[in-house]
Amino acid sequence: MTDPAPAPAPVLAEPIPDFHTKPTLSGTRVLLRPVTADDLPALLPMFHDPEASRLTGNHAADDGPDEARLRKWYATRGEQDDRLDLAVVDRATGNVVGEVVLNLWDQGNESCNFRICLVPGTYGKGLGTEATRLIVGYGFEELGLHRVSLEVYAFNPRARRAYEKAGFVAEGVLRDALLWEGERVDATVxxxxxxxxARHRGLPVVERLSGS
Incomplete structure (x- = not known):
């Protein structure tokens, strides 16, 4: 009589990231905290600004922001268990100057999309780069993500440089991904x-200079 075949080893489920916990993350220039409906007045300039709409490819902005809908949206961000929405606070002024988001969570591939938007007049101060490093670091170190990705349009080189400073690497081009005012625009993934x-912690320039 032959011995019975051994039972197959159990398949261990991958740990599910804790998106329900909404952290507060502190940097030198910015503080990230859970976004709420009370932040809407500070964020509204993003939705009224034509240039912000162009850079994000937001066609819906053509009709102007629906403030009632936006208030409901931000009021529910704390309840989401598959994404993370945080307000960006300028530590120098205490003002809310934008938002950062990890969304489109892909459980099977342990990946998320990243999005950031700042209100007009706050660009060029390093706020966005630091906010990017803070939330991306949280995604890797606390949520256990393997990949964080984004798309940036060809007419937004400033944003691409900021992403590169935080360690994002260009993978390829989505040709004619956006039709904006009659012009077809590529997007870089x-x-x-x-x-x-884990190697550079969002500081790839320091890594290159050190030769590591």
Whole structure:
């Protein structure tokens, strides 16, 4: 009589990231905290600004922001268990100057999309780069993500440089991804992986200078 075949080893489920916990993340220039409906007045300039709409490819902005809908949206961000929405606060002034988001969570591939938007007049101060590093670091170190990706349009080189400073790497081009006022615009897909973050922690320039 032959011995019975051994039972197959159990398949362990991958740990599910805790998106329900909404952290507060502190940097030198910015503080990230859970966004709420009370932040809407500070964020509204993003939705009224034509340039912000162009850079994000937001066609819906053509009709103007629906403030009632936006208030309901922000009021429910704390309840979401598959995404993370945080307000960006300028530590120098205490003002809310934008938002950062990890969304489109892909459980099977342990990945998320990243999005950031700042209100007009706050660009060029390093706020967005630091906010990017803070939330991406949280995604890798606390949520256990493997990949964080984004898309940036060809007419937004400033944003691309900021993403590169935080460690994002260009992967390829989505040709004619956006039709904006009769012009077809390419989008570059960028990403950062957990092993890359573990090496430079969002400071790839320092990594290159050190020769590591």
């Amino acid at each position: 960028m990403s950062i992986l957990a092993p890359e973050w």
